Amino acid sequence: MEKAPRSNDLRTRVGGQSGLERRPLVHVRLDDVDHRLLAALAEDARLANNALAQKVGIAPSTCLARVRRLRDEGVLRGFHADVDPALAGRPLQAIVAVRMHGAARSRLKAFLRELAELPGVMNVYLLGGAHDFFVHVAAPDSDGLNDFVIENLSANPGVALTETNLIFEHVRASWY
Amino acid sequence: MEKAPRSNDLRTRVGGQSGLERRPLVHVRLDDVDHRLLAALAEDARLANNALAQKVGIAPSTCLARVRRLRDEGVLRGFHADVDPALAGRPLQAIVAVRMHGAARSRLKAFLRELAELPGVMNVYLLGGAHDFFVHVAAPDSDGLNDFVIENLSANPGVALTETNLIFEHVRASWY
DNA sequence: TATGAAACAGCATAAGT
């Protein structure tokens, strides 16, 4: 039996999920233990398997298998550090609401993908409703924000209008 | 020498930052290595110190000290698992824009704090602009979403109007 | 399917250069 190079299954195959590609929409049955695992990892993604197992009351080996299953099924999409944009040089956050011209809607998803790659862009939400999408962006200053909106949004001929909402506070909820 | 119970410094003192409390607004100088560390951890929060060090091209001990500094300074706010709401039983996401009555604005922050604790609430954004805040929420179904808006938002006498935007796609950007 | 033990590998941590 060839020995695979020890792949820490909790850490590998993380990321690489843009959120834009269509997912097979499987239904996953999650029991109470699974929910506790998800809650614990949502709160602290760096919990070691041992500590995690103890926290939810199962054996480490069982815990490892459960978490691997959750990852393989796609319930656990990844593990990310939460960086404070203000302290990382981007103290000015905004949510820019954008409406497109009707003809440009076919290229919308590709456009969003490009936007998500731009520096400072934190989230992009494709919407149904009065606006077509929201861009959550963090900028170094007011000029930077203005430049972002003008150069990356308004400059696009498909963009009909933008509405910039400054963010005064952002509370990231604990999820459940 | 008393042996402190091995505290993995990368994992301790994580969480407990709601985002609502006022921060001392210190300026942090980040060099290129720091930015690479943040980017790497934002992409995969479970990278072990060794692997992280190798990835950014510094020694493990240096890496440990750097990351600890980033955490102590508040640049690294925490490490969170990214759970797919759809596969976890909440396939319907929305961003609800809310405007308050003028008189109710003084209690706004406390209100947001309460909202953030509700099941399904993922983000709350306090805004300046046409709306007072946005609530990013994930609901089990259309009824659940409706109930959330009515019971937790419209029911509040301070709420003047709500505008629910369904989310078709959510792209979480790679941060930088 | 979950558990527990055992073995191994790999990591955090603290010296010293």
Added chain:
DNA sequence: ACTTATGCTGTTTCATA
């Protein structure tokens, strides 16, 4: 800031219930 060295912990497999 790097290198080295050392306990020690976490991961992993396998046998068992």
